[in-house]
Amino acid sequence: MENHSIDENKCPAETLLKQLSGKWKPQIIRIAVTEPVRFNTLLRQLEGSNKQSVATALKELEEQQLLTKTVIKLKPLHIEYTLSEKGKALIPVFRHIEDFS
Amino acid sequence: MENHSIDENKCPAETLLKQLSGKWKPQIIRIAVTEPVRFNTLLRQLEGSNKQSVATALKELEEQQLLTKTVIKLKPLHIEYTLSEKGKALIPVFRHIEDFS
DNA sequence: TCAATTAGTCAAATTTTTATGACTATCTAC
DNA sequence: GTAGATAGTCATAAAAATTTGACTAATTGA
Numbered sequence: 001m002e003n004h005s006i007d008e009n010k011c012p013a014e015t016l017l018k019q020l021s022g023k024w025k026p027q028i029i030r031i032a033v034t035e036p037v038r039f040n041t042l043l044r045q046l047e048g049s050n051k052q053s054v055a056t057a058l059k060e061l062e063e064q065q066l067l068t069k070t071v072i073k074l075k076p077l078h079i080e081y082t083l084s085e086k087g088k089a090l091i092p093v094f095r096h097i098e099d100f101s
Numbered sequence: 102m103e104n105h106s107i108d109e110n111k112c113p114a115e116t117l118l119k120q121l122s123g124k125w126k127p128q129i130i131r132i133a134v135t136e137p138v139r140f141n142t143l144l145r146q147l148e149g150s151n152k153q154s155v156a157t158a159l160k161e162l163e164e165q166q167l168l169t170k171t172v173i174k175l176k177p178l179h180i181e182y183t184l185s186e187k188g189k190a191l192i193p194v195f196r197h198i199e200d201f202s
Numbered sequence: 203t204c205a206a207t208t209a210g211t212c213a214a215a216t217t218t219t220t221a222t223g224a225c226t227a228t229c230t231a232c
Numbered sequence: 233g234t235a236g237a238t239a240g241t242c243a244t245a246a247a248a249a250t251t252t253g254a255c256t257a258a259t260t261g262a
Contacts, residue, residue: 010128010131011127011128011131012198012199012202013127013131013195013198013199014127014128015202016198016199016201016202017118017121017122017127017198020118021118021122022249022250023249023250024250026112026114026115026118027111027112027115030111030112030114038208038209039208039209039210040207040208040209040210048251049251050250050251050252051209051210051211051251051252052210052211052212052250052251052252053249053250053251055209055210055211056249056250075207075259075260075261076206076207076208076258076259076260077207077208077209077258077259077260078208078209079208079209079210089201090201092197093197093198093201094114096193096194096197096198097113097114097117097118097194097197097198098113098114098117099194100117100190100191100194101113101116101117123219123220124219124220125220139238139239140238140239140240141237141238141239141240149221150221151220151221151222152221152222152239152240152241153220153221153222153240153241153242154219154220154221156239156240156241157219157220176229176230176231176237177228177229177230177236177237177238178228178229178230178237178238178239179238179239180238180239180240
């Protein structure tokens with residue numbers, strides 16, 4: 001008998017804040033703004049990260065439709081994550097968040 | 102040998118996102134936008150919350166200088182938390198975050 | 203066939219966050 | 233001086249997030 005409505009959220013900002021929470025998501029998005037991101041590359045770029053956490057973050061960002069996963073049939077099989085349209089709409093929001101400091 | 106710089110952060114948005122993370126902080130701020138917040142009142146307003154979590158959130162928001170704590174010498178001693186100037190600067194940021202949805 | 207590269211998954215351990223319940227402290231009114 | 237209201241603290245427990253290390257799977261090149 002729970003979750004009757006899609007979003008019983010009393011705080012509209014909470015939804016996005018929760019989607020961006022997590023140790024690696026903000027950095028992944030920031031990188032994705034400038035270039036498509038790839039798994040092993042991210043692992044090296046994100047100091048102190050690990051496979052599991054990066055994999056989970058990428059999967060969630062994809063589920064949230066902020067990133068789009070693309071398989072690139074190349075020599076050794078590449079997978080790219082790029083900002084979706086929804087993800088691109090995040091760019092000005094990030095700018096406002098950054099401006100706060 | 103750590104924390105040499107004030108902010109080695111590779112992602113500028115991360116600082117604020119981290120400060121706003123936590124189960125109750127966004128809601129507390131949202132309420133504080135419209136009225137000064139008080140401990141026991143918050144406890145009742147925030148369904149499912151608890152003393153410890155609310156106390157911690159308030160203390161951190163105060164340390165982050167987003168809320169200002171004021172002791173009000175009234176009949177049974179009141180303590181109010183209001184948005185600081187820095188906290189008020191958060192209002193448009195929240196608006197942008199909300200608009201994203 | 204064997205090794206390397208890419209992109210992961212899985213179970214378990216660790217760490218961090220959040221919740222519970224008992225307790226403290228100040229003030230006021232009776 | 234006792235009871236009720238306000239605003240917490242403290243130790244512990246439970247839950248959630250993150251990390252570790254071993255393992256899987258597809259493709260390519262030697």
